[in-house]
Amino acid sequence: MNDVELARHIAGIAGKLLVELQASALFEGKALGKAGDRVANAFIMEALKENRPDDAILSEEEKDSPARLSAQRVWIVDPLDGTREYGERRTDWAVHVALAIDGKPVIGAVALPGLDLTLCSGRQLDIPGNGGKLRMLVSRTRPAREAVAVAQALDAELVPMGSAGAKAMAVIRGEADIYLHTGGQYEWDSAAPVAVAAAHGLHCSRLDGSPLVYNREDVYLPDLIICRPELAESVRRAVDEIVERAEADAGRSDGI
Numbered sequence: 001m002n003d004v005e006l007a008r009h010i011a012g013i014a015g016k017l018l019v020e021l022q023a024s025a026l027f028e029g030k031a032l033g034k035a036g037d038r039v040a041n042a043f044i045m046e047a048l049k050e051n052r053p054d055d056a057i058l059s060e061e062e063k064d065s066p067a068r069l070s071a072q073r074v075w076i077v078d079p080l081d082g083t084r085e086y087g088e089r090r091t092d093w094a095v096h097v098a099l100a101i102d103g104k105p106v107i108g109a110v111a112l113p114g115l116d117l118t119l120c121s122g123r124q125l126d127i128p129g130n131g132g133k134l135r136m137l138v139s140r141t142r143p144a145r146e147a148v149a150v151a152q153a154l155d156a157e158l159v160p161m162g163s164a165g166a167k168a169m170a171v172i173r174g175e176a177d178i179y180l181h182t183g184g185q186y187e188w189d190s191a192a193p194v195a196v197a198a199a200h201g202l203h204c205s206r207l208d209g210s211p212l213v214y215n216r217e218d219v220y221l222p223d224l225i226i227c228r229p230e231l232a233e234s235v236r237r238a239v240d241e242i243v244e245r246a247e248a249d250a251g252r253s254d255g256i
Contacts, residue, residue: 001051003099004122007109010047011097011120011192014040014079015113022089033080033087037061040079040095048075055099058219060188066217074100074215076191082163084141091115092140094165096192100214108195110165119169121199127228128174134231135159135176137167144182146207146242153238154178168193168226172200178227178235182207187219194226203232207239 001009018036021027027035041061048057056068057075068074075098080086082093091114099107109120119125136151138144140160151158159176161167167179168190191214194204206212207223214221227235 002122003052003107004109004120006051007097007099007107007192008118008120008122010044011095011109011111012118013047014043014095014097015111015118017043018080018086018095019113022086029087031087033083036080036086037083041077044077044079044095044097048077056215058187058215060186064219068215069217071215072102076100076105076188076214078165078188078192081165081189085162085166090162092162092166094163094169094193096165096188098191098195098214100191103213103215105191105195105198105212105214108192108199110169110192110196112166112169117169119172119196121195124200125172127172127200127202130174130177133157134178137161137170137176137179139181139183142183144180146182146239147180149242150180150235150238151178153242154234164189165193168197171202171226171228172197178225178231180207180225180227180235180239182223184220184222185224187214187216187221190221190224194224197226201229203227203229205232209236 055073056071059077078096081096085093095111097109098105107121111118134154134156136156137159138147170176194212198204204226
C-alpha cells in the first residue's frame with residue numbers, strides 16, 4: 001500500500017469508527033467529542049506505527065516529540081477536526097491524515113464521515129465551476145474579522161461551516177470558492193486539507209502569499225488561503241488593502 005492509499009485508508013476507517021461511536025448513544029455533547037478524539041487518535045497512531053514504523057508522527061492528541069524535527073517524513077494528523085460539530089452530530093467535521101516530506105505536505109487525505117466521503121491527494125476530482133456570486137467560507141462560530149472584511153471587498157457571500165477540513169473540501173466540491181482563515185490554527189488543522197487542495201490545483205498559501213511550511217518546532221500556523229487559482233491575486237490584493245488600512249488606522253490612533 002503506497003502512502004496515498006494508506007492515508008486514505010486510515011482516514012476512512014477512523015471516520016467509520018467515529019460514526020459508529022456517534023450512533024452508539026453512549027456519549028453526548030462534549031463527552032462525545034472527547035471520546036471521539038481519543039478513539040480516532042488511538043486507531044490512527046497504531047495504524048501508522050504498524051505500517052510506517054520509521055516515520056515520525058505529529059498528532060494534535062499526542063505529546064509532541066522534538067525527534068520529529070530531524071525526520072524527513074512526518075505524518076501530521078488531526079484525528080477529529082471539528083470536535084464541536086461532531087459532538088453536535090453535524091456533518092461538517094473531518095479526519096485529517098497528511099504526510100509532510102521535508103516540510104511540504106505532499107500526501108493527504110481528508111475524510112468527511114458525515115457525508116460518507118474521503119478526498120485525497122491521489123484522486124483528483126473535477127472542481128465544478130461557479131458562474132454566480134463568489135462564496136467565502138468562514139467559521140460558523142467565530143468568523144474572523146479579516147475574513148469578513150475580505151468578503152465584503154470581493155462582494156462575496158459568507159458561507160459558515162465547521163471544521164477546517166470540511167471548509168477546504170467544500171472548495172474542491174464546488175460548494176464555495178474561497179477559504180480564508182486568520183483566527184489561529186496549528187499544523188494538524190491544515191496539513192491534510194492543504195495537501196488535498198493543492199493536488200486538486202487550488203491555490204494554497206499563507207495570508208501574505210508565502211508557502212505553508214510544516215514540521216517546524218513551533219506548530220502554530222495561524223492563517224491560510226485556499227481558493228480557486230484564478231482568484232488568488234484578487235484575494236491577496238484585498239488582504240493587502242485591508243492590512244494597509246488597518247496599519248494606517250493604527251498609526252492615526254497612535255498620533256492622537
